[in-house]
Amino acid sequence: MTLWGGRFTSRLHPAAWQLNTSLAIDSRLADQDVRGSIAWAGALRSASVITDEEYNQIQAGLIQIRAELLAGEFKFSENDEDIHSAVERRLGELIGEAAGKLHSGRSRNDQVATDFRLWIMEALDNLWKQLREFQSILVERAENDFGVILPGYTHTQRAQPILLSHWWLAHFWAFQRDADRLQEVRQHSSSMPLGSGALAGTPFNIDRPALACELGFDKVSPNSVDAVSDRDFAAEFLFWAALVGVHLSRLADAVILFSSAEFGFFILADAFSTGSSLMPQKKNPDLFELARGQSGKLIGALTSLLAILKGLPSAYDKDLQEDKGLVFGAHDTITQLLPALGGAIQTLRLNPERMQAALEDSLFATDLADYLVEHGAPFRQAHALTGQAVRAAEELGVPLSKLPLERYQEISPLFNEDLYAVFDGMRSVARRKAIGGTAPEAVQQQIIQAKKLLEEPKKKV
């Protein structure tokens, strides 16, 4: 059924119908559509556009439709253009003429924007839970793995020793920013377009704030022309998802590296790894590679919507129909990734020996320079002198801790016997105790702070 046949003399050509129909995608809005319609019927009754009796009929019909949908028994017709048409068609079958009154003062333009916002608000509530669960796993690892030291890397080169807990928490904080942004996106989404009509507003005496309250929106949209074509919230959702993807991708890339034979720090559980059809020995970090790959898709989804929105010429244009598939796809991606990666992280085993073995002497070069600073050298000079020591050790083919004291003293008389104490992982990390540093006490503070944040309820929900 289409809702607009009156002035037309012929039906849509099949090729046109196939391109035009959106039911395969927007049927995911069914529940939101029915709830929105029940509330709209209530508002029409309050505005005396329909009678109590008509309202009761409409409500009962919609409740039945919702039950049919939930039970998977709703029958779509091949003539249903979209979910809105399907619901109105079915309502007509159930209650007859009163169904035709439901669309008074409403357009699919404000209706679909309302449904879509409701869907996103609920989706974000679920994503919040998944994200919190994922963050908890990171904190759990930080607690359980406390005391393990591994090299921190910059430029994929060993840089300085850090606590593994510190590293897990680095990822926690990235997702904490995602949690903060999630709440902002949700808040921005919570503005009700319903009552904007096609673009000019509704001519009936609709109490929009009451309607918003009924549907769980925080506020009503302030301008009808804007309301029917604003998709900022969808772009924000996709940007949010793209950044979650970036964070998952970076974590995944690191886990892949740490699980390689060459690093050997992590051992993935069999239940979260896959093999090769050809090479019997392979155990592959497929889930993490998929996360890395799918984060590329999330970037493209955002690009798609922005390219669509750019240059739309008027209040509502059909181009906007493409918004939902993009959002649904990004949602499903995140929703699959978080539990799969969470499980994989929770179950991975450590190989602390490999991490320990990787703490070679050169990782303490900064500590060695700091040693000189503490003995009076300006840092820039201490840096250069330590660089010379590194080169000297390389030339002798020995680690820094085996470079003889005389050789050190040739480089700088500030070096003394006690310099060799710097080559100690725990000593090195323990020195970095300013807020945010890798010292055990600073990391403990982070864990406390992280756990407190996880206990906080989501705002606005």
Added chain:
Amino acid sequence: MTLWGGRFTSRLHPAAWQLNTSLAIDSRLADQDVRGSIAWAGALRSASVITDEEYNQIQAGLIQIRAELLAGEFKFSENDEDIHSAVERRLGELIGEAAGKLHSGRSRNDQVATDFRLWIMEALDNLWKQLREFQSILVERAENDFGVILPGYTHTQRAQPILLSHWWLAHFWAFQRDADRLQEVRQHSSSMPLGSGALAGTPFNIDRPALACELGFDKVSPNSVDAVSDRDFAAEFLFWAALVGVHLSRLADAVILFSSAEFGFFILADAFSTGSSLMPQKKNPDLFELARGQSGKLIGALTSLLAILKGLPSAYDKDLQEDKGLVFGAHDTITQLLPALGGAIQTLRLNPERMQAALEDSLFATDLADYLVEHGAPFRQAHALTGQAVRAAEELGVPLSKLPLERYQEISPLFNEDLYAVFDGMRSVARRKAIGGTAPEAVQQQIIQAKKLLEEPKKKV
């Protein structure tokens, strides 16, 4: 079924399985997979890896599988990880132990790359036909609408009169470039990876050129490491699709404008327009808006794949699994758009009166400047003098053709009575007869050239 369980002690966790399985997408490669496997079995026989009898069994089994697939009777198991596993699993059910020999010297890495290239090659052959059909409609319009003049626009401002046929052909040539590129993408795709194994090549004595010939490839991939991870052809396909989308979007945007009440040049057929659920008078160019919107999606699909490919660390990484969904989606988009828009363009009616009415005098200002050039003024001066005439006419509130001769002569003594002849659409277009110009004879040449191109067979097919 997975093809790699041997060394693993536990099955995949459900969340991991759900993320990992690709069957929902790669089952579209079923036919290519079966054909590739039949050919591979032949190559294994020629290499004496399997016996004639084993080959016959495998071939018969695969032929039956293909029949089941075509008939829609192939039963997927919930344990099938991907299409390759499903086919091999079913083959085992049908022929027993010999099925286990099919994968000798082959990996899913070279197998999927081969299937995917075959799929793209066939898809491009079909797209070629759709594109040619679409281009034919544009040429048909150019022929049928010959003689109609409308304003040409730059900056969405009326610029100079042009033939409508010239305008249709402008779009034809954009799609002609797409047709040229399509052939290049197809040629680039036609390089067979099969026989590359997981990454190092196959240890069996496979005659790869013969195998390529059998499968319809032009050549064999020159390097096994490259072959299993090269997705340039998929990126080229998506870039090709994105440019087709850009061309459709530009055409669509123009049709939308020309179908507006304000322009009124085009009247869309009811069978290719839609209405409004609220506003009974509306007839909307939805199909063209969808084309414009979906072209945004095509840009994002290309972005997605490039972001995925960038920074892949090794020969084959699971990130590549995301390639197929992107290509399939772009393919389906183009495949829906071309016939729907083709039909809409074929059936649109013209309103030549509106086009004629839009040929206001100012469109002939360049002709007026050329008039001065022909009478001896340097063009830059002629341009300035004509600008003054435009301003004078605006000040008097008359069109240029009603500006009195005295006024013209105040501006320049080169103006004479015969200047008024320039305000004639056909005269104006007829002057532009250099190759590629809008003069009727030049446009006729274009039509001849275009029809000749459409008759040319596709290269390499």
Added chain:
Amino acid sequence: MTLWGGRFTSRLHPAAWQLNTSLAIDSRLADQDVRGSIAWAGALRSASVITDEEYNQIQAGLIQIRAELLAGEFKFSENDEDIHSAVERRLGELIGEAAGKLHSGRSRNDQVATDFRLWIMEALDNLWKQLREFQSILVERAENDFGVILPGYTHTQRAQPILLSHWWLAHFWAFQRDADRLQEVRQHSSSMPLGSGALAGTPFNIDRPALACELGFDKVSPNSVDAVSDRDFAAEFLFWAALVGVHLSRLADAVILFSSAEFGFFILADAFSTGSSLMPQKKNPDLFELARGQSGKLIGALTSLLAILKGLPSAYDKDLQEDKGLVFGAHDTITQLLPALGGAIQTLRLNPERMQAALEDSLFATDLADYLVEHGAPFRQAHALTGQAVRAAEELGVPLSKLPLERYQEISPLFNEDLYAVFDGMRSVARRKAIGGTAPEAVQQQIIQAKKLLEEPKKKV
């Protein structure tokens, strides 16, 4: 000068130097770099890493450097690798050995992240002012143009009459969302990385909260590994800019359309239009076209950064050096667009006659359907009946208001003489008085609300 030569045996190859140097771009951070260094010197003094005297020398030197920079007298050396190196090099020239103490416990990794955040915070403060100014122009137009009615469009087709003020405000609200987001981006940016060292934290007893306070940050980063590689704030900035671009592009597209000969609603001022080198009559909306084009660039800038961030493998990677050029470019684009487009909008003249003339009868079809609803017809039936009236009028070649009453009554007996009153623009808009509607009283409320928002101070600044 490079800051790291100690362990190296040869200088950078020229091709390597050219790729590696970032001075051409990051010299824009000079002021932030100097201020950050002064504050860091203070923190080192408080931590007793340097003496009061050394602090005084360093501070005096840096103040002089700042003066040289402001005066344009700072001399860069061709050996300066980046702005940090240049400043430290110059400091050494000015104060000698004490300069070498400044970098104690600090790395360029935390330094550049700090500089960049400071720069963005200040840039956002300026952008806030420009955005507010731009929004004020829109509200001013809404006030000045009050009472003018034009067609509202959906699908680029005339839909329903609206107030021009309502249309200007529709754009106001889009930019209001940008203003809200700007504050969130600024807040997210205001987290100080300084004191994170290269990645592991600083070994000196730095009071980071005091340092943050000194530099104007709201808080300190909670994790050093995260702090040096987090670029979420830069991605947020680019997403913010991309959405501003989308909003400018949509407004621009509409202004271009409304300034066309065919619409004729707007007349651009000469001071904000350009002409053609060939066609003397042309007056082109170049600025609006540039806005539309540049919004495409902003989308690409966001894509670039997300593609860069995705899959970075470790705490700090040099890939991040590309972040600044992208942000600076997007900033400059917005900073040029807002005043240019603001001026153009402020100075454009209206052609109310053309707007009035565009209010053809079919725009009142919804009002006609509402008429039937008010006389008892269910809306869906009223919609269909009105559709029939539209078709009947088209067949007779008359506007709806000239369709004879008898013909109306053949369609539905609910039609009566008073139906003809619906064909009145002011009556139509006045009916839509629910919040957010186009009725004059509702629009007045919007203006009041908008002006109130514009008077609000920016949070956190």
Added chain:
Amino acid sequence: MTLWGGRFTSRLHPAAWQLNTSLAIDSRLADQDVRGSIAWAGALRSASVITDEEYNQIQAGLIQIRAELLAGEFKFSENDEDIHSAVERRLGELIGEAAGKLHSGRSRNDQVATDFRLWIMEALDNLWKQLREFQSILVERAENDFGVILPGYTHTQRAQPILLSHWWLAHFWAFQRDADRLQEVRQHSSSMPLGSGALAGTPFNIDRPALACELGFDKVSPNSVDAVSDRDFAAEFLFWAALVGVHLSRLADAVILFSSAEFGFFILADAFSTGSSLMPQKKNPDLFELARGQSGKLIGALTSLLAILKGLPSAYDKDLQEDKGLVFGAHDTITQLLPALGGAIQTLRLNPERMQAALEDSLFATDLADYLVEHGAPFRQAHALTGQAVRAAEELGVPLSKLPLERYQEISPLFNEDLYAVFDGMRSVARRKAIGGTAPEAVQQQIIQAKKLLEEPKKKV
């Protein structure tokens, strides 16, 4: 100077001027602009629009301008709107009135499209040389490093032994596809728009094929409306650059990994590495990280242009002005990356001991399975049995080559004493001698083929 002031009553507002002027970017087209103008003057003379004497004056003036440009002595005026205006302004200064005749029958629309295509054609000729040089370095490495074996990786896990030469060549072939595409882009670019006027063609009797020949174009554009707005060639250039970027990024990522302490296969030369301002021991692969990062920028540049082109409404729109900055930027990126990375690759040293040490037994698992296949097991069963051997060896904590024969025979009676011969790198690679495989003889064939390709001249140049 602007070329269009005639009809305007006021000058551009400064904010409008600043946004509108493109000189800072398009001055890179100066040489192409002058050459295009000389050729155009010749065509005007042939068409008798100007006299021989006027032609001589114009030609002499333009030759002088070209000399001024080359010598860096050309003085731009702050009133020059773009390079075309600047050149025409200067020509007027030099030769007076005849300068005003040059723009007859030409528009900046066809002029800039011509200049831009010429620029790209020349840029591609230079890029061709850089690319060939870069490919030569890869082949050189393949020749020099012949015989070195390292693990091939899939999923960043050790997979099978391969020749290092094979690995270098894998990258060679990716760039070979770029070389092929470069030639196609150049060919597509080589279509001359000049003579299309603003959009409708030129009214003078211009011999466009002769003009094209003079300027080095292969053909003339077939349709003037299309010619002035077609930017497919620029999009193709950016797509080409994005794929070069992807290939550089993948190579860079691998080099970064292989240069890490954990892999240790490659040692970068000091002249192509950088250090840390804080950590004295660091030697960082910055150039490769920059390549990886900048490839993200290239993706965004392509996205930008596609988003700009999508939905352009008419023949020429000012949005197109943004095309050049994107292309110039991408060009400069590639032009910096190729020599810097080429030098770094040429000078990197190998650590064959680390590569040899990385060839652990599990890399031969496929060879072990093949052993079973050769002794009669179906591959699928051989794969499973080998998987059991891998697990057995892991359980015993021994490498596969130390798993006792009895244990092997418990798994399958097909195992015999000679199974231990499989654990040999050279034996393993030598087996894969089908075309494209990693066997020495197959790799030699690749080198021969690669060198032959490098000797081939570029088509069409």
